[in-house]
Structure formats: structure tokens, C-alpha cells
Amino acid sequence: MNGAQHILDAFHRHHISTVFGYPGGCIMPLYDALVDDVGVEHVLCRHEQACALAADGYARASGKLGVCIATSGPGATNLITGVANAHRDSIPMLVITGQVPSGLIGTDAFQETDVLGMTLGIVKHSYLIDDADTLPAIMEEAMELAQRGRPGPVWIDVPKDLLLTEVSDAPFPRQGPQDAFCPDLAEALTMLRAARKPILYSGGGISLAQAEDSFRAFAEASALPAVVTLKGIGNPGKHNPYNLGMLGMHGSRAANKAVDECDLLLVIGARLDDRATGKLDGFAPNAKTIHIDADAAEINKLRPADLAIRGDLNDILNTLTGTLQDKPLAISDWQKQCQTWHTTGGFKAADNEEPLAPITGPAFVRQLSRIAPDDTVIACDVGQHQMWVAQHYEFDHPRHHLTSGGLGTMGFGLPAAIGAQFADRNSTVINVTGDGSFMMNAQELATIRRYNLPVKLIVMDNQCLGMVRQQQELFYDNRESQINLDDNPDFVAMARAFDIPALHIERTDQIRRGIETILAFNGPMLLHVAISREENVWPIVKPGASNREMIDETRRTTNKEHVA
Amino acid sequence: MNPQSQPSTPSYKINCRMSQEAAALERLCQVVRIRGFRIATMAVESTGEHLDITLTLEGTRPIAMLQSQLEKLHTVAEVALGQTSVVRSQTA
Numbered sequence A: 001m002n003g004a005q006h007i008l009d010a011f012h013r014h015h016i017s018t019v020f021g022y023p024g025g026c027i028m029p030l031y032d033a034l035v036d037d038v039g040v041e042h043v044l045c046r047h048e049q050a051c052a053l054a055a056d057g058y059a060r061a062s063g064k065l066g067v068c069i070a071t072s073g074p075g076a077t078n079l080i081t082g083v084a085n086a087h088r089d090s091i092p093m094l095v096i097t098g099q100v101p102s103g104l105i106g107t108d109a110f111q112e113t114d115v116l117g118m119t120l121g122i123v124k125h126s127y128l129i130d131d132a133d134t135l136p137a138i139m140e141e142a143m144e145l146a147q148r149g150r151p152g153p154v155w156i157d158v159p160k161d162l163l164l165t166e167v168s169d170a171p172f173p174r175q176g177p178q179d180a181f182c183p184d185l186a187e188a189l190t191m192l193r194a195a196r197k198p199i200l201y202s203g204g205g206i207s208l209a210q211a212e213d214s215f216r217a218f219a220e221a222s223a224l225p226a227v228v229t230l231k232g233i234g235n236p237g238k239h240n241p242y243n244l245g246m247l248g249m250h251g252s253r254a255a256n257k258a259v260d261e262c263d264l265l266l267v268i269g270a271r272l273d274d275r276a277t278g279k280l281d282g283f284a285p286n287a288k289t290i291h292i293d294a295d296a297a298e299i300n301k302l303r304p305a306d307l308a309i310r311g312d313l314n315d316i317l318n319t320l321t322g323t324l325q326d327k328p329l330a331i332s333d334w335q336k337q338c339q340t341w342h343t344t345g346g347f348k349a350a351d352n353e354e355p356l357a358p359i360t361g362p363a364f365v366r367q368l369s370r371i372a373p374d375d376t377v378i379a380c381d382v383g384q385h386q387m388w389v390a391q392h393y394e395f396d397h398p399r400h401h402l403t404s405g406g407l408g409t410m411g412f413g414l415p416a417a418i419g420a421q422f423a424d425r426n427s428t429v430i431n432v433t434g435d436g437s438f439m440m441n442a443q444e445l446a447t448i449r450r451y452n453l454p455v456k457l458i459v460m461d462n463q464c465l466g467m468v469r470q471q472q473e474l475f476y477d478n479r480e481s482q483i484n485l486d487d488n489p490d491f492v493a494m495a496r497a498f499d500i501p502a503l504h505i506e507r508t509d510q511i512r513r514g515i516e517t518i519l520a521f522n523g524p525m526l527l528h529v530a531i532s533r534e535e536n537v538w539p540i541v542k543p544g545a546s547n548r549e550m551i552d553e554t555r556r557t558t559n560k561e562h563v564a
Numbered sequence B: 001m002n003p004q005s006q007p008s009t010p011s012y013k014i015n016c017r018m019s020q021e022a023a024a025l026e027r028l029c030q031v032v033r034i035r036g037f038r039i040a041t042m043a044v045e046s047t048g049e050h051l052d053i054t055l056t057l058e059g060t061r062p063i064a065m066l067q068s069q070l071e072k073l074h075t076v077a078e079v080a081l082g083q084t085s086v087v088r089s090q091t092a
């Protein structure tokens, strides 16, 4: 077996059934090995960035390892945005690239780039293979490492000659089991019981640890008022009466208010990112912090924790749940207070009763949330539409919401939807995108067509880079700069050119039929939704300001008042 | 600029043991830089499977943050914090 065959064999043995890639010179031995039936489906995207983002979407939706493959030089550099995206959101990913033959490394050979050096900052770990006999052990280690603890992308760069070299089939050393680690939770429970106004603050770490069920059980047993970060949306479940929704820059007044007033912040699987906390100085000023995470380096990074607990989130949550089931927390006044805030200061959008009125983003997303089946996966792009989905779509599971959180990568949505559809061919997958983001990976319409994926595309077209326009309006004296997209192509005709049917809507009374039509269609379909150019996402906290200083729609002035 | 107006920067000594691999030193230096420290001195000794690296670093951020980030590197076996030296004054 040569190196290339070994790589495919390792995929097969590890039940990796789908990989996303694009061929080229130095990776050709791997593509040659793919010609033989190896039990691995290779998905050809139309740009390496999309390969990486599709592998990312596949991993987010399924919880499994995402795999992407590219050639050296431009293939590898095209992957970088997608791999950085996975790195910032801790997505388990394996990246394989071909490299110029060993003897040519360092000679500026055709399509040589220093992939190892170039990618150090966006990988959990990386390898440049210099001896074919190390490949088997490195493959094993890389796959394990990408998924262990806090997951992340691991990159293996393999010179072409080593892909062709026979590898020894000697058994490779196996990683020993991870040291079991059970932290003492007594102090956490004492602090929880002593708190009068505790808040449960969770993020993307819950689904990364595959702790969705334990978290939900804990949220129910504790009945703690719960706020979530962008990546934690769905953690508490949509029917949890104490779910206050997203906090932060575009969070709800209720969520930010509850955090502002709380006396204990129980942070689980979240890293206190600036988009969530606003200015750290003023964040949860009266609260003690218990910080629970799988990654020790996240604890005390931005806000000192009064109690730091590193460990396996499933174990920790199950232990806490058991104790609280026996003796619930006595916080009924606080629960009521939070619910009142949620009623008065939660996300709201009146359904426009005027049938001929133009469509607004929030109203559209609320209808979508009502009409789409329960297990629908929404893959967002980046911008205002992403925030409207985060605010107004009611997610019942974090894996149903695929969004580029840490990197904020425009162009993520379409390839991520492709990956999610490969993860489950029967699920409903919808890419909600903006007219700017859509054009960043629009070539992937060809991938949807080629594999006949029933992905639904919703382009919320405001004829501009809406999120940037909004900030220019609010924080740059309305001096618009390079945000105009009123010369967009005809998206309906464009979809049809890829043999994907498409529909255009622009009035409120067309929303329901538009959504129902694309969902009922047996195959991919695009819905082009014309919305107003001037619409903004509310509320908003100015970047760098405190979450207390939310600006809202009615008064575009700094509002420091309480919501109650 | 008048050197006396510069704030003094704490300096630290760190010993780090890494396994030998192609990009070991680059990985280490990159994390040090990105997490806000400047390398003042660096000594590297190769001992069989390992690299032993001694660094003197300057920076105003908490050194514990850097330590936990270095410990996360897959090839880092051990990070030991030496004695923190007296706050170094730029006026000397």
C-alpha cells in the first residue's frame, strides 16, 4: 500500500464516508487511488475554500470529523479561509494537502508554498511528512487530535513522492486513554445555592463536547434563567421557559439586562468573546463567575473566574443535574423578574398585517421559523440576515444553527449547507444568505446541481452590504462607502443557469407561499427575497461599548435606561 | 521619544520542553508573539527527542495566560515559569 492508498484506507477504517476536495498536481496520487472503490465518497466542490467550508458544515451538523483535500500552492492557500473558520469555531477537521516532492521543498518549485509555516496560526496542530513510514501513526494521531478535548483543524502536508512510497504496515502505537478527570463540584453547588440572581451563560462548547442532552437536562433541572452566545443558540431548547435568548452586541435587551443584574454567572462552554460581553469592564459588574470549560486556556483569559473548573462537560453537567434534581434552587422571584424582562425586552417583530407592504427581515425569519420542519438545519452567512436568524428563528438544538461565529466568514453559508446535506441526505437544509455573502461562493450552485442536493437557498437581497451600511449609518455619520450592490446580477436567472429553479418575492403576503413552495419542491430551489435597503438590526451595542448602552430602533440614541 | 516616559515592562523567564518536529520553534515563537510578549533572549538545546528552550520574555499581559496557551501546543511537553525578575526599568 502506498501513502495515498493508506490515507484512504485510514478514512475507511475510521468510518469517514465523505470527504470534500479538489485535485491538482501534487495530490494526484491520492486522486489516482480514489479511482478504485475505497468506500469513501469524494465530493468535488468548485473552489477549495468551499471544500473546507463544506467539511466544516458537515462536521457542525453531524458532530463527526470533517475532511478536506487539496493540492499544493494555490489549492492549499485557497483552503486557508475555511480552515481558519473551523479553527476559530473549534470544529473537528482533517486537512490533507499534497506538497511538492521532498527533494524540491525549498527550491521555489512549481506550486510550492510553505504550507506548514503559513498555517501555524489557524490549526490545532500540523505535520509535514518527511518519512513515509511515519504517515500511518500521524494519520491516527491527527484524526484523534482533531476531535479530542477542544476540537480543531489538524493539517497534514504530504510531499507527492511520499504519497507514492510504500508505507510499512507495522502496527502503529495507539494513543492511551485520556486521563479521567473529575473535578470537585461541591464549591460550585455552594455558590449556586448562595446566589439570589444566578444566570446560566452557555456557548458553542456545549455541542463541541457533544453535551447537548446533558446541558438541556441541567437547564431544566436548575430552571436557571439562561442566556446564550451566537454559537450557543439552541442549547436550552426553544420550549425552556427561562430561555432569554442571545446576549451581546445584537442580543436581546432582556438577556443583556439579566446579565447586568445577576449576582452569579455560570459560564459553561463559552469564552466570553467581545461580541457577547461588550466592554468587559462593565460586564456583569455584580456577579461572581464560575467558569466551566474543556480548555484550561479559556478560563481566566478575559474575566477572572471566582471558581474555575476544567473538565468533561458531560460529566460535570450530569453531576450538577443529579444534585439539583434532589433539591431545586430557590430563585422564584428572580425567575419571574427575568421572564418579565423577556416579555417586555425580548426579540419582537410585529407580523406586518399589511399584505402589500414590503418584506422585513425579522418578519420573514419568524415566518420561516414557524413553517420549516422541526429538525431543519439553517446555514447562515454573515451580516444582518445572520443576526435576524439568530434573533428570530426559534432553534431547538444547537446543531440546527450553523453560523460562522469566531471568524464571521462571508461565503460560509452555501458550502456549509452542502456539507450539512451530505451529513444527512434526508434533512431539510436551508442556506439563509445576503446578496453580498451569496456571491462569495456562488460557484457552489454547481456542486448542489451535480449531486442533486435538495438544499434550499434564501437570498435576502437588500441591494447592499447591509451590516456595513448599518454601521456606517450609525457610527460613521451615514457616510456610505463601497456598500452599494444595486447592480447585482438577476439571482433568479443566475440560479436557473445552474439548472436550479428560483422564485422571487417582495411583498408580505407572498412570504408564506414562497417558503412553502421551496420547501415542497423536490430538489434544490432558490427563493429571492427583496427587502428594504434601509433596514437595520436592532438592538445594537456599538463595538467597544458596554452592553448596557444598547441602541434601539425607536431612539437611535444611546439608551442607558433599564428595560423593566 | 524620551526613554523615561516609557512604562517599564515586566520580564519573565520561561523554560519550555518540546518534542522535535519541523516547525517546533516557529510554533512557539508565534504563540509568544500573538499573545503579546517580546522575546529578549532565547537559548535552544537539542537533546535527543526533545528541544529545551529557555526564553526571557517581556510583556505587560499576565504571564499565566501565555503559559496556558503554550501548554496547549501538542508538541509542548512542559512549561516552567522561572522567577519573575524585578520590573525592568527602561531608564537605566
Ligand SMILES: Cc1ncc(C[n+]2csc(CCOP(=O)(O)OP(=O)(O)O)c2C)c(N)n1
Residues within 6 Å of the ligand: A381, A382, A383, A384, A385, A386, A408, A409, A410, A411, A433, A434, A435, A436, A437, A438, A460, A462, A464, A465, A466, A467, A468
Ligand atoms: C469574507 C468577508 N469579507 C468581509 C466581511 C465584512 N462584512 C461583514 S458583514 C458584511 C456585509 C454582508 O452583506 P450581505 O451578505 O449582503 O448581508 P446583509 O448584511 O446585507 O444581510 C461584510 C462586508 C466579512 N465578514 N467576511
